Amino acid sequence: MARHFSGGKLVLASHNPGKLREMADLLAPHQVEIVSAGAIGLPEPEETETTFIGNARLKALAAARASGLPAFADDSGLEVMALNRDPGIYSARWAGPAKDFGLAMGKVLALLAGHQDRRARFVSALALAWPDGHCDAFEGDIWGAIVDAPRGSRGFGYDPIFRPDGHDVTFGEMDPAQKHEISHRAVAFRKFIAACFG
Ligand SMILES: O=P(O)(O)OP(=O)(O)OP(=O)(O)OC[C@H]1O[C@@H](n2cnc3c(O)ncnc32)[C@H](O)[C@@H]1O
Numbered sequence: 001m002a003r004h005f006s007g008g009k010l011v012l013a014s015h016n017p018g019k020l021r022e023m024a025d026l027l028a029p030h031q032v033e034i035v036s037a038g039a040i041g042l043p044e045p046e047e048t049e050t051t052f053i054g055n056a057r058l059k060a061l062a063a064a065r066a067s068g069l070p071a072f073a074d075d076s077g078l079e080v081m082a083l084n085r086d087p088g089i090y091s092a093r094w095a096g097p098a099k100d101f102g103l104a105m106g107k108v109l110a111l112l113a114g115h116q117d118r119r120a121r122f123v124s125a126l127a128l129a130w131p132d133g134h135c136d137a138f139e140g141d142i143w144g145a146i147v148d149a150p151r152g153s154r155g156f157g158y159d160p161i162f163r164p165d166g167h168d169v170t171f172g173e174m175d176p177a178q179k180h181e182i183s184h185r186a187v188a189f190r191k192f193i194a195a196c197f198g
């Protein structure tokens with residue numbers, strides 16, 4: 001059974017401004033007082049696990065133990081089928097120390113050159129951890145295709161090269177409110193809300 005969150009402070013254990021914005025938007029309708037990990041000086045832990053769920057748990061538990069508050073983390077990434085699901089859990093690392101997603105998207109596009117199969121999915125694993133070590137995790141995904149060149153500047157990360165199935169626009173071009181309805185993070189978030197707030 002997932003542990004219920006009944007209000008109060010929640011640490012958002014992410015150092016990615018794009019993700020923090022989306023997490024705050026998704027949490028807005030709920031009774032949560034948000035504190036970001038950066039604002040309370042928490043370090044960015046090394047992501048040593050081999051799965052999205054494993055790294056989400058690691059980040060949430062590190063923040064919960066360090067802060068003494070419940071903490072919420074997201075580990076996410078882009079899996080490209082023709083690249084054996086790379087960059088996957090290495091999605092942030094492909095952008096290098098400068099977090100240059102122009103570089104990371106360029107790498108994906110170069111490696112896909114000449115491939116017919118453009119199928120890809122975004123994955124988000126969300127974890128809610130408590131200072132006593134209890135942790136619940138939830139995963140969501142969305143399928144789509146990698147377009148030929150980046151389009152749009154509304155999202156973050158790999159959004160400009162990902163076109164979700166059933167849509168003509170990339171996540172980079174899409175209205176953020178619409179991304180919040182359908183994204184991998186939104187799918188995982190609905191599971192989290194049902195289990196921990198329901
Ligand atoms: O670990 P934290 O501090 O949360 O921040 P991070 O950016 O390092 O996040 P991850 O380790 O989960 O790496 C996931 C990367 O995948 C990319 N990504 C995840 N969700 C995305 C989305 O909705 N749109 C575009 N790119 C996304 C994004 O570039 C992230 O940097």
Ligand SMILES: [Mg+2]
Nearest residue numbers: 044047075092
């Ligand atoms: Mg990270």
